[in-house]
Amino acid sequence: MQTRETDVIVIGAGAVGENVADRTVQGGLETVIVEAELVGGECSYWACMPSKALLRSAAVLREARAVDGAKQAVTGELDVAGVLRRRDAMTHDWNDSSQVEWLNGAGIDLVRGHARITGERELVVTAEDGAETRITARHAIVAATGSAALLPDVPGLLDLKPWTSREATSAHEVPARLAVIGGGVVGVEMATAYAGFGSDVTVIARSGLLGGLESFAGEAVAEGLRELGVTVKTGADLxxxxxxxxxxVLELSDGTTIHADTVLVATGRVPHTGDLGLETIGLEPGAWLDVDDTLRVRGVDWLYGVGDVNHRALLTHQGKYQARAAGDVIVARAKGTTVDDAPWGAHVATADHSAVPQVVFSHPEVASVGLTEKQARNAGLEVRVLDYDLSWVAGASTVSDDYRGQARAIVDAEREVIVGATFVGPAVGELLQAATIAIVGEVPISRLWHAVPPYPTVSEVWLRWLESFGRPTP
Structure with missing residues (x-):
């Protein structure tokens, strides 16, 4: 067995692990990153990037067909083979050589294989050929191992060899009939994509769609899916x-039977910690890692859990945000410099609690950040809800001849600051960063009156929200 020592070990070379390693290397710490699969991880090859490639082409066609003068130029149908080629190009045909080149350029040392913690600041990496390397960290080990699809314990389901998000985003054949189990982001986006390809899609979502968001968002997406020919089945379990x-053949609790060629399971995620060696340091294998706001695992002062694995916000951009904070705090602790762990400090992931942005690339698109009305009320806030029909702003008519959308702002009436925002409509993801800045910066409503939205754009909804709230009194 080979042995070596380094300052920091990062387990997982996805987007999150790469960002941690980049920050520690920039801080002067020798860093080794360990990866058992492809450098670039889930986001690059089986999630964010390929899924958006699958969705975009059909979305562009729908946008063109919604504008007179453009719709007449659309004379053909979606070229599914072309969409899949574009997806393959975006994933580099599942070849990670360009990502490895980036690691080399950044000064990050890659070790390929499966990492398993064996003791304090120590792990063993087993390569594909069985060779083992024991690596010891002088300062920290970071678990950035991500998550995997949850397969529910339903009799007979595994015998169908169902798809998870990985198979759905990497498929080279489009099933004629696709059944999607789950109404979350993955289920909704893949139902949208495959309906665009011409599949006969059925979504089985007991509690409706996009349950963690404002209810009007899920209702609008359900209507949009039905417009695409999707059957949305709610109120029943598999x-x-x-x-x-x-x-x-899928049997539901209401007696319905659904026939499909392929079944996609999108019912949740589980952490990649089952074979990480957590039991050797007194932690439960297969569990989410419980971390503080500096991303350090509680009770283990040298172990950090960053990204999906800590279950705080299972989104690539939040994981990368956590990675920046974790990398910087590891450097600070290693060098004995000041740790800025106050709320909104440089070394904490405060935004995970109150300002998580998310875009669902559905039909229509959904963008949200911060608290929903229900969450704000449950938090004990004095809430004012500002609702506005996006089709009423002048900019909507420049986007589409049949613009439909909704926007909601949640205001903490006591402090007169926005604490949540949800947008539903065409390309509303581009509205989200302004809302995120307003929430993170706690910008007073009185100051927002001076942030003038350009005309005619959909962002004029900000002025309409302000008018609904009322002008500040001198």
């Missing part, structure tokens, strides 16, 4: 599954 010839 209770059993079986194979009948070439058909996957």
């Amino acid at each position: 209770v059993a599954a079986r194979r009948e010839g070439d058909d996957a």
Whole structure:
């Protein structure tokens, strides 16, 4: 067995692990990153990037067909093979050589293989050929191992060899009939994509769609999916599954039976910690890592959990935000310099609690940040809700001849600051950063009156929200 020592070990070379390693190297710490699969991780090859590539082409066609003068130029149908080629190009055909080149240029040492913690600041990496390397960290080990799809314990389901998000985003054949189990972001986006390809899609979502967001968002997306020909089935659970010839047969709790060629399971995520060696340091294997706001695992002063693995916000951009804070605080602690761990300090991930932005690339698009009305009330805030129909702003008519959308701002009436915002409509993701800045900066409503939205754009909704709230009194 080979042995070596370094300052920091990062387990997982996805977007989150790469960002941690980049910060520690920039801080002068020798850093080794360990990866068992592809450098670049889930986001680059099986999640964010390929999924958006699958969604974009059909979305562009819908946008063109919604504008007179442009719709007449659309004379053909979606070229599914072209979409898949574009997806393959975006994933570099699942070749990570360019990502490895970036690691080399950044001064980050890559070790390929499966990492397992074996003791304090120590792990063993087992390569594909069985060779083992024991690596000891002088300062910290960072678990950036991400998460995997949760497969529910439904009789017969595994016998169908269902897709997870990985298979859905990397497929080279489009099923004629696709059943999607789950109404969260993955389920909604993949239902949208495959409906755009011409699949007969059924979504089974017991509690409706996008349950963690404002209810009007899920309702609008359900309506949008139905416009695309998707069957949205709510109020029933999957209770059993079986194979009948070439058909996957799903039995629901309300007595409904659904036949499909392929089943996609999108019911949640589980942490990649089952074979990480957590039991060797007194932690539960297979559990989410409980971290403080500096991303350090509680009770283990040398172990950090960053990204999905800590279950705080399972989004790539939040993981990268956490990575910047974690990398910098590891450097500060290693060098004995001041740790800025006050709320909104340089070494904490405060935004995870109150200002998490998210875009669902559905039809229509959904963008949200901060608290929903229900969350704000549950937090004990004095709430004012500002609702506005986005089709009423002048900019909407420049975007689409049939613009439909909704915007909601949640205001903490006592402090007169916005604490949450949700937008539903075409390309509303581009509205989100302004709301995120207003929430993180706690910009008073009185000051927002001086942030003039350009005309005619959809961002004029900010002025309409302000008018609904009322002008500040001198």
